[in-house]
Amino acid sequence: MIRGLLFDLDGVIVDTAKYHFIAWQRMAFALGIHFGHEENEQLKGISRVESLERILAWGKVSLTPEEKQHWMDQKNTWYLECISQMGPEEILPGVANFLGEARAQGLQIALGSASKNAVPILERIGLLSAFDAIVDGTVVTASKPNPEVFLEGARRLGLSPDACCVFEDAEAGVEAALAGGMRCIGIGHPDVLGRAHRVIQSFNEIPDPTSALLAL
Ligand code: B16
Numbered sequence: 001m002i003r004g005l006l007f008d009l010d011g012v013i014v015d016t017a018k019y020h021f022i023a024w025q026r027m028a029f030a031l032g033i034h035f036g037h038e039e040n041e042q043l044k045g046i047s048r049v050e051s052l053e054r055i056l057a058w059g060k061v062s063l064t065p066e067e068k069q070h071w072m073d074q075k076n077t078w079y080l081e082c083i084s085q086m087g088p089e090e091i092l093p094g095v096a097n098f099l100g101e102a103r104a105q106g107l108q109i110a111l112g113s114a115s116k117n118a119v120p121i122l123e124r125i126g127l128l129s130a131f132d133a134i135v136d137g138t139v140v141t142a143s144k145p146n147p148e149v150f151l152e153g154a155r156r157l158g159l160s161p162d163a164c165c166v167f168e169d170a171e172a173g174v175e176a177a178l179a180g181g182m183r184c185i186g187i188g189h190p191d192v193l194g195r196a197h198r199v200i201q202s203f204n205e206i207p208d209p210t211s212a213l214l215a216l
């Protein structure tokens with residue numbers, strides 16, 4: 001019986017991948033590294049430091065630890081510029097209704113995101129109070145597909161992993177949910193998220209949380 005819901009942020013609640021793309025591409029170009037949408041796709045759900053390491057490896061560029069920190073800070077400054085204009089209109093379709101219904105039906109709700117910017121983003125879109133617990137990149141160190149972020153979310157809700165369902169848009173996140181012993185609903189394409197227990201394109205497909213979970 002599912003009693004808790006764990007939500008990824010980027011790509012599930014809001015589409016911040018487009019802003020990460022702008023900021024990572026700006027950094028990559030400054031370092032003479034190619035960076036397109038295909039590369040951006042591979043960074044979904046991956047932590048900031050691991051994203052940088054992958055971009056440097058693709059470009060065969062090596063940097064000192066100080067230079068890496070500089071570029072991560074610079075990338076985040078550009079990213080913060082992008083998200084500074086976000087508002088509730090950027091909440092993805094069906095999400096606000098789904099969260100409201102889930103709370104009304106007595107389900108517990110946590111965030112499980114790799115992002116260190118999760119709280120300011122939730123504040124900007126007016127959804128911070130929709131969550132009973134927040135586990136983000138400031139709390140956990142292990143990057144998805146490590147299940148740490150979701151296991152900590154379940155722990156903070158006081159639930160066992162098998163009483164939780166994860167909502168994820170990234171392959172690494174689906175793997176993290178499965179590794180943690182949780183049910184998982186993928187948001188996106190079955191080609192990428194086929195290992196999830198169910199794949200939907202938007203929350204509009206599951207307006208009623210309880211019946212959506214019964215069907216898992
Ligand atoms: P930040 P999620 C992830 O968020 C993003 O998908 C990933 O692209 C990003 O690198 C990571 O957060 C870290 O974000 O630089 O804001 O700390 O999908 O786990 O909600």
Ligand code: MG
Pocket residue numbers: 008009010011012044045168169170173
């Ligand atoms: Mg995501």
